[in-house]
Amino acid sequence: MIPTQIGRYEIKEELGRGGMAMVYRASDPEFGREVAVKVLPPEMLHDPSFRARFKREAKIIASLEHPAIVPVYDFGEDNGQPYLVMRYMTGGSLAQRLQQGPMALPEVSRIVSALAAALDEAHNKGIIHRDLKPANILFDQHRLPYIADFGIAKMAEGTASFTGSAVVGTPAYMSPEQVRGGRDIDGRSDLYSFGLIVFEMLTGQQPFKADTPVAMAMKHIGEPPPRLRVVRPDLPPACQDVLDRLLAKDRAERPANAVEVAQDLEAIAGGRPLPLRLGGGATVVETAIDRTLAHMPAPVTRQAVPHPTPPPVIPPPVMREPARTPPPPVQYAAPVSAPTVAPAQRRGLGIIGWIAIALGVLAISIVGGIFLTGGFAKLAALFSGAATSVPATPIVPVATDTPSPAATPDALATDQAAAALTGQAPATTEAATQELQLTATASATASASPTPRPAATATAVPPTTAPPTNTPASSGPLATRRVQFVSAQRVGDNNQALATLSLEFTGGAGPYTLSGDGIASPITKGVSGTFIDNGVTYNYIHFEVASSCGAQMPGTVNIRDSGGQSASQTYFVTVNCP
Incomplete structure (x- = not known):
């Protein structure tokens, strides 16, 4: 009653x-x-x-x-x-929402981002939920998610008399350490449950199925979860990487915190590369602009001095580009020394004199900043066609003895640099070339000349005999060679498999977009590697398709490069499962 x-x-x-x-x-x-x-x-x-x-x-x-x-x-x-x-939450629960089927990746990312901060807040205070599940995630009238029901939550201290060593939780969403009855449960147990919820949001189904609660609980210990992209092949492959870490049986292999998971899903949903992280989960925000600013010297303090000294000329890094007709050499007027103050004026410069000197120092600082950021290359683009009758002494940049620290590029920067090196990218303006120089790095793509050169010089890159991995092997027309079977992984209990295939090709400029049979939505990525066969260097890209073990699988894969070239390759492979 x-x-x-x-x-x-x-x-x-x-x-x-x-x-x-x-x-x-x-x-x-x-x-x-x-x-x-x-x-x-x-x-x-x-x-x-x-x-x-x-x-x-x-x-x-x-x-x-x-x-x-x-x-x-x-x-x-x-x-x-x-x-x-x-x-009172009027928007219902996530369990009710999942009855309508799987959710779109952006919606999943939104929910995860909102809940991750709350979960980390609890973990930072030593509170472990231990019963995360869709029924305990509620929505308000604005569809904002909330975590509910901390009834069996564990605090870091003082809970042994309440919890003992009993197994508590919901079997379908328990971590392996919960199933074993461990007393050293920490926040990584909640992250495993969080991963099960993310899998269910993306697929509309629980990862594991069993007839009894005990059998369900034991699956968390001994059975790997099904492959996400077998159920949702339209999702980006990076989603599988995120879930692999969340659902690791060994908690030491799981993410450091929930916010890290939210950042990864936000990047994937937005079509961006995953954030780079140092040990302990610290995120490295690395962009081309950040790398450029890191190598710039500290700002020059502006002081009113009688004889200001111009800053040293440091040449900007020059990117190797395909050979083309260089613009006329740019000549810069030699710096003019500041006038010497006559002894008779030592009693004071006056307000106008100090203002003039301050403006001179400001102008010199601006000129130095233009040299440091490669700005004269842009000025060259503006004035290279203008005639001048004033004789000028060319300034030859001198290489410094201190090398700049190399930064590891993200996938997009590497692909852009590789496209420029192969000569297949559309022609760019000088301003666009300068932006590309900020993106490429010398250590990963050999896109910067080892010896500094004037910014207006373009140097053709000779062909290499052993291109590095993820660098296109050659330029020219895009042409496919064949598709080969690489490996397969069993998924679930119905003989299903996720097959990894390799498309071999030459030419084109990355990144490349793949589509075709078994690929629910186009996949854009760089090359997986290169190899040499009979003196010809080939690129190859790995891609995954859903199949079944032992199947004779025919299909067609289409490839399109960043310059608009396209090609197709039919295949017939046998899916051999371990």
């Missing part, structure tokens, strides 16, 4: 019940709002441990105070019945 009132709260209806609590929708007459009232089932009222756990849940949630955790409004006891009053 549903009570009519608990404390001051007027009960309207029952929202749900489980083995450890019942939840009612109620009205708060004091504040005129709807709330959710959670109470212990009658059979647990006489158990001191459950009463203590119920009170502890209220303290845990109150200590968090995070905008993505369902807040507690009140806690009390009415006629021996403890109750917990929380915000």
